Amino acid sequence: MFPTYDVVVVGAGHAGCEAAVAAANMGSKVMLATMNMQTIAQMSCNPAMGGVAKGQIVREIDALGGYSAIVTDHSAVQFRMLNRSKGPAMWSPRAQSDRMMFAAKWREMLEAHPGIDFWQEMVTGLIVKDGRVQGVRTGIGLEIPARAVVLTNGTFLNGIIHIGEKQFGGGRAGERAAKGITEQLLELGFESGRMKTGTPPRIDGRSLDYSKMEVQAGDENPSKFSYTDTPVLERQLPCHITYTNTEVHEVLKTGFDRSPMFNGRIRGLGPRYCPSIEDKIDRFADRDRHQLFVEPEGWNTCEIYVNGFSSSLPEDVQYQALRKVAGFENMKMFRPGYAIEYDFFPPTQLKANLETRLVENLFFAGQINGTTGYEEAASQGLMAGINAHLKLQEEEPFVLKRSEAYIGVLIDDLINKGTKEPYRMFTSRAEYRILLRQDNADIRLTPLVHRLGMRGMDQRMAVVATKNEDVEQITKLISQFSVTPDQLNGFLTHHNSAPL
Structure with a gap:
């Protein structure tokens, strides 16, 4: 039923999409396998790309031939250059995106590529012979032969969603968890661990009183992410800023005894720099308020993302607490926030090209390696896709130095230091950050992939x-x-x- 593909990419999130186009643009025949083609490139958490250090990564992805920046420019609803008060080397682009347009544009670009095929089904195992991967096996027993495989499973590996005392299997709200891959990798000798992340409630924007909030407008003269000829943002949507208060905190504390974070049901470590609202209140008890960013989900929806209010508290506690926030007094909720716990594999088990040490031609990218963030995942996918192709051609791996790119810092940190908590990129991690500016990524990196022979460079x-x-x-x-x-x-x- 299937030919032998050069590369099979498992998972079509940010890492998977970049891995697929990178391998295909290098000349490989690619199969992109996903559980649901309607959720390709889904922005599972906040509807935004970039930020401090992350914006530099998106520009590096673009300079290396990736598509994330192009998609972001086509789907942006607001653009801001952060860190303007600092020197230009620290300036970091950030775009608020239309969630639906972002996913639709990614799918459009993937489907326009003649080198990429698709299959919608859960991949439950790998075909491994004599220490080398030879394809994947699906839930209904089909085998897809491949010379290399890139796993980009995100939060789906044995994912468990927590809302208060409720817990159920899932890789994302409304989607099944992926079973079988972790168990097989453990049998092959890999080490695994558990991590946790969370997401805030989604709110009906029609029920909010924006007059009680601060307006956060985009830049007067917005820039963009891609070095290519993408559209300039001509109109923008504002974000808003509001704050929690002591009354909000007291309501939230009433749910602590039912919180999976505090009663021990969640074993995985969460991202230190993106804590849940209950974690912030517990750790910073002296603070009488915390900032919340009220972010639109797109042009044609009233849905609102409450950045800063990630929570796994019971839904009734989330609802009651939010109604104590200025501007949220008559708030209507679309869905509560939740925490998700999932399997990851310590990245010290990888080579510098993101190939596993135990199984030849098997590559890992994204949250399976213990990272957090769309940008970190996308950059790993790009590098894994390029290197999967190079490995099949028996060419030297493509490895970026710490002095060449934030992506080089990211991968070097992962494979050499490992991580016990979700890894997020910061400018402080890069000792060459003064040289790794967001405006010179093309000068730094485009010649490198051009020499590799990547299509369209x-x-x-x-x-x-x-x-x-x-x-x-x-x-x-x-x-x-x-x-x-x-x-x-x-x-x-x-x-x-x-x-x-």
Whole structure:
């Protein structure tokens, strides 16, 4: 029924989508297997891409031929350049996305690629012979032969969803957990662990009083993520900011005895830098309020994402507490927040090219490696897809150095240090961060994938060559002049740059 594919990618989240297009653009014949083709590239948590350090990663993905930046530009509802008060090396792009447009654009681009086939079904096992992967096995017993496999299972491996004292199997709200893969990998000698993440309630925006909140508008002159000719954002939706209060905290505390976080039912560690609202109240008891970002889910929906209110407390406690928040007095809830616990595999079991040490031609990318975040997952998928193709061609692995990219820092940290909690990228993790700017990712990285022979990079290289020439001319011009700090500092301060 199936030909032998060069690469089978299991899972069509951010890592899986990038892995599929990367391998296909390198020249491999790819099968993308997903449990549900209607949830390809689903933004499972917040409807946004980028942020501090994460925005640099998205631009690096674009410079390396990935599609995440292109999709983000086509689906953005707001754009902001963060860290403007710091030097340009720390500036970080962030876009609020239309959740449905984001997924639709990703699927459109995937389906437009002649090198990618699709199969909708749960993959329950691997075909492994003599220490080498030779394909995957599906839930109804079909075998899809492949020379290499990339696992990008996200939160689906034996996923358990927690809402208060309720718990049930699932990889995401309304979707089944994936069974079989963890068990087989353990039999093959892999080590596994459990991690936890969470998501906030979704709210009916028509029920909110925005006059009681602060407006957070996008940039007056919005930029974009991709170095390609993507559309400029001409109109934007505002976000809003509100705060919890002591009354909210007291209501939340009434549910602590029923919280899976506090009664021991959740064993996995959650992301330290994205804690649940109950965790924030417990750990920072001296704080009388916490900031909440009220984020629109898209152009054509009233659904609201309450960033900062991730919770696994009982749904009635979430509801009562939110109604004590300014602007939420008449709030209507679409669905409660929840926590999800899932299997991961310590990434020290991987080589630098994201291939497993135990099984040849088997690659891991995304949350299966213990990371958190769309951007971290997408970048790993991209690198795994490229390296799966290179391995089949018996070519040298494509490994980025820590001095070359945030992606290089990410993968180096994972395979050498490992992680016991969901790993998130920060600028502070990169010792070469002054060089790894969001505006020079194309100069740094596009020549590298162009040399690898990735499809569609000739035009990008021409743009990079022109940019390099312009930089050289400007550098030559300004080297002919000298100024004192007093002459220049007024200009630098006016443009939010650090004075000399």
